[in-house]
Amino acid sequence: MHPWGKWGRSFVEYGTKAARAALADAGLDWCAVRSVVGADTVRGGYPGYVAGATFARALGWQGARVTSVYAACASGAQAIGTARAQILSGLADVVLVVGADAAPKGFFAPAGGDRPDDPDWLRFRLLGATNPAYFGLYARRRMALYGDTADDFAQVKVKNAAAGAVNPYARYRKPVTAQEVAASAVVADPLRLLDICATSDGAAALVLTSMDFARRHGAADPVRIRAVSTATPQYPRTVLDLPDIATDSAAAVPEPATGFRASIARTAYEEAGIGPEDLSLAEVYDLSTALELEWYEDLGLCGAGEGAGLLRDGVTALGGRLPVNASGGLSSFGEAVPAQAIAQVCELTWQLRGAAGGRQVPGARVGMTANQGLFGHGSAVVAVR
């Protein structure tokens, strides 16, 4: 991993450093890698669109197969899923997965050009709705439906900042109080600046191998990927996913039993053959403090509307029964889009190895990540040891 921050350099540099760190961790020479899967950096122009080839070139062309994928915030998990399919199909033994970003300052903006059939263009052009505008609506909905309070949201920040303070890769590494959250500027009512994640530079990389390869190379009990879910939504639904301003579907499908985020998690649980009761920890996509509470419910850690209670009981804090965002989460990292879902799995790996230092979850055996991105993208990864 490359530390998150605002470094002002190229995503290629961040990703190459993260890739070299992953190779060193695996004890492998770059030339042993037979496939590279990159998660694309869309704002970087061509080199960003071809992340796999860009990192293969930066590390030195050596003939390996390359793949470059993009799935907004789920890009990193899509890269992991693609690498995993290559390994499980026998097409590759050792795959390097890399994602890196150099984020612009401030809110994310849509790509240039007029695209009336692009929901991302439409929401900016017709509504002027930035991402935090959606986060605010989701938070307000929780307050109306479940009685969540602004202080509940602030307590998510307090919890995540405490964890991030002991993570050397995090961008923000100091404790935050609920008073500091309440004193920060309103961005999208009811959310304040410290309720919302920043945009960051950063990079993460993983080496995935077949079990045979791992054992031959002395890793008798490696962390294993048990499931990668990259499900898409089903309709009809009444809660709009960012960046949509309406829901529709050309396919006549029955009303789904669960919402999109819950279906992402369910697909992963089914593939892994586990349930929420088996989890030691989870890394979820806390674009805002309130969204972290949504994930508790969508992952089945508690029932609908019970997220704030779980938080208040300390269950999801470091030292609790089921720590969520032991890494510090997006709250402490900020978004580096193509790297984020890979970074979540890096955190699970360190935790499952017992190598997470001051933020270690004692006896961690099963971890899950979850995130959601634009355009019907979402992902969940289950890792076990």
Added chain:
Amino acid sequence: MHPWGKWGRSFVEYGTKAARAALADAGLDWCAVRSVVGADTVRGGYPGYVAGATFARALGWQGARVTSVYAACASGAQAIGTARAQILSGLADVVLVVGADAAPKGFFAPAGGDRPDDPDWLRFRLLGATNPAYFGLYARRRMALYGDTADDFAQVKVKNAAAGAVNPYARYRKPVTAQEVAASAVVADPLRLLDICATSDGAAALVLTSMDFARRHGAADPVRIRAVSTATPQYPRTVLDLPDIATDSAAAVPEPATGFRASIARTAYEEAGIGPEDLSLAEVYDLSTALELEWYEDLGLCGAGEGAGLLRDGVTALGGRLPVNASGGLSSFGEAVPAQAIAQVCELTWQLRGAAGGRQVPGARVGMTANQGLFGHGSAVVAVR
């Protein structure tokens, strides 16, 4: 497939039409598809970058897994390779692969912004070298090394135009004479307008399934994908690949035995367990007429410098021993980048089924595609029946 042309509409429309045609060909309902792999349209903004999700949404969200890949001209083959890995790994039974583009008028230009570490930006900024400038250099090199003539190049166009004239999906469907090529404007000496492929709108789609699924659904003897090569270059080399203006490598690797294009083909032959002597036909990336002759040699259809002889002997024409670009090739289609490598495999499929109409290669059993794109991307697919 959606016919190639300049239609002035959205790539989403082209791709959706191609996808529906592929589903109809397979006799499958859209809801039977459990994974969609899209080849990205980079110029289309966000919906283009997330082609998999875009087509899943246009066909109607129904929960299928999505993946979106980009590899310049090899994007379509990377999509096929990704779908194939999902099937071989048991993660999916039925995968829809779609690529579509709406190309701008004239030469391709680089993405906006200043990127001094991007070879594509460098060659435009420092040299003003468009793609045809490279094509011209490659053609001139053949003339110097092998004695190829401008008329040899023109004969490639004559051959491909004759094939394209009987392909209902081709954009250019009339025969061309060598005199017409010689009378067309010089674009990049020694190449003339009719030596160089156009940029087009178009779309192609395929349904890939496991063999079990195909047999359960009545396809006792389907066309099978036997290999997908997406190798990357090795260095040192002395012939520059578009868009590079220098060669370099950070990895200390020995000098490769073959050039990049030949290594793409070799990887595919090895994976398929066949050699050039087994081919019934080939679809190669004739960005220019002269480049088609390079491919003859890189695919091992003849020795170095013997490409023009093979052409003059009629071996690679319809009715010859080993027709190349029976579809009419890029010469008749023009480039629709993310669709092109998929369209090549569509042509193999029709040929291997004996359903290619007036351009049918009699008794075709084994076909190969090959292409090369920017940034170290290249691909070859072997299909058999």
